[in-house]
Amino acid sequence: MYEFEIATPTNIADAVAALAEEDAQALAGGQTLIPSLKARLAMPSRLVSLTRIPEMKGVCRADDGRLCIGGGTTHATVAAEAAEAFAGLAALAGQIGDAAVRNRGTLGGSLANNDPSACYPPAVLATGATILTDRREIAAEDYFQGMFTTALEEGEIIAEVRFPVPEASADVKFAQPASRFALVGVFAARFADGAARVAVTGASEGGVYRWREAEEALSETWSPDAIAGLSAPAEGMIDDAHGSPAYRAHLVGVITRRAVAAA
Amino acid sequence: MAQISLMVNGKSTSAEVEGRTLLVDFLRGGLGLTGTHVGCDTSQCGACLVHVDGAVVKACSMFAFEADGADVRTIEGMAGADGALSTIQQAFRDHHGLQCGFCTPGMVMAAAALLKDTPKPTEAEIRHYLEGNICRCTGYHNIIKAILAASGQDVSALAAE
Structure with a gap:
């Protein structure tokens, strides 16, 4: 691993200030970044740890009914604390x-990295969630901009995500057998007004996307x-050793049907 | 460099570490606690699992500086002060839950974390929980059996393989 400085801010404002240095990089849970650093795939000048910022952690229900989850909340905490309010999201986590x-x-x-096979992006897109950063609010529709690409600016931090809670939802993934990442993953949601939304991860060259024909x-x-x-x-669709575009397209149909059945 | 103070297996310790020092390297190289193993370089094998503030984590995928102020438990902290094996360790021994033993520290730490939250797990729950622990010898079957036995459940129904 290359050498770097570290910063351990305890509030968002200090974290943003620490990230202003050239080549500074935010460190969240590190479950992707640390393996990347070990493999020398990244060479930040400074790592700014976000794990000691209490205002970025926790799960709560807003007055408008949306489920608010701090950007620094771990998957284990979401799995435990969102179970009652939003079972589909807790099961995903x-x-x-x-x-x-x-x-x-x-x-x-997870959202800042936007891996094309990540689990959270389809839930964020399918629910039409809002991403609150240190400086603005971003609609899910505008946030995801392709593989590993998002609307985040340099040094911008995800403070919170607000999820409209569907009446029924489920996340189903078809795991790539070696990595267990989604070869295709689908989050399907039905809202109280009858509107259905379907978002797909793992399949497309363009990253997470909505399958609008299925939604209609x-x-x-x-x-x-x-x-x-x-x-x-x-x-x-992605074409690699694990599946051809036609295979992935077929899986999108199968997994969407399973997700609707499971919701 | 960062100054850190933490509890490891009930003893307080302080040290100066580089920012890039992984928790596993601090435990093994800094404190000589070599029971926590490094089985891969890609965060996939689970041999380095330890508990940080009660939660099971990969010591290879966390920096030592992130453990400042934490309460860390490693495999060395699992047996009693007199050396008596913990219930889980004894079950691994009784049910032949290991062959070469390299993955065992991680398996034991994962099992301890599982049984803390789920005292009577099903076979399926154990298999799901061990998704991040790789064993190249046993075929997992006796590991599952050992964990079931450690939870006080009858393992006679589990077919021998």
Whole structure:
């Protein structure tokens, strides 16, 4: 690992100030960043640890009914504390990585990295959540901009995410057998007004996306049968040793039906 | 450099560490607690699991400076002061839950964390919980059996493999 300075701020303002230095990098739970540093895939001048900032942690319900989760909240905490208010999200958090990863990895870290196979992005996109940073609010629709690419500016920190809570939802993933990352993962949600939203991770070259054709069909009838005749286009799907674009496109249909059935 | 103070297996310790020093390197190289193993360089094997403030974590995927003020427990802290094996360790021995033993410290720490939250786990719950612990010898079966036995459950129904 290359050498770097460290900073351990205890509030968001100090963290933002510490990140102003050139090549400074935020360190959330470190479950992606630390392995990357070990492999010398990154060479920050300074790591700014976000784990000692109490205002970035915790799960609560806002007055408008949305579920608010601090960016520094671990997956294990979301799995435990969101279970009652938003079971679909808690279940998603409870199957990320493994137990040790869930005790360190955070919601904000996952979203800031935006790995094309990450578990949280489809839940954020499918619920139309809002990402609150140290400086502004970003709608999920505007936030995800392709693999490992987001609307975040240099040094911008995810303080909180606010999730509208669907009436029914489920996250189902088809795990790549070696890494256990999603080869295809789907978060399907039905809201009280009948609107259905479907977001897909792992499949597309463009990162997480909404499958709008399925959303339209499911908004009319919330049932796996409603989308039985639909097939996701293979164009733009990831092509690698684990699956061809056609295979991934096929899985998108299968996994979406399973997610609707499970919700 | 960072000055850190933490509890390790019930003893307080202070040290100066580099920012990039991993917790596992501090435990092994700094404190001589070599029971915590490093089985990979990619954060995938689970041999380095320790408890930090009661939560199981990969000591290879956390910096020593992040453990400042924490209460850390390693495999060396699992047996009694007189050397008597803990219930989980004894069960691994009784049920042949290890062969070469390299992954065992991580397995024991994972099992302890699981049983703290779920005192009577099912076989499926144990297998799910051990997703991040790799064993190249046993085929896992006797590890599952040992953890079931450590939780006080009957393991006679679990077929031998």
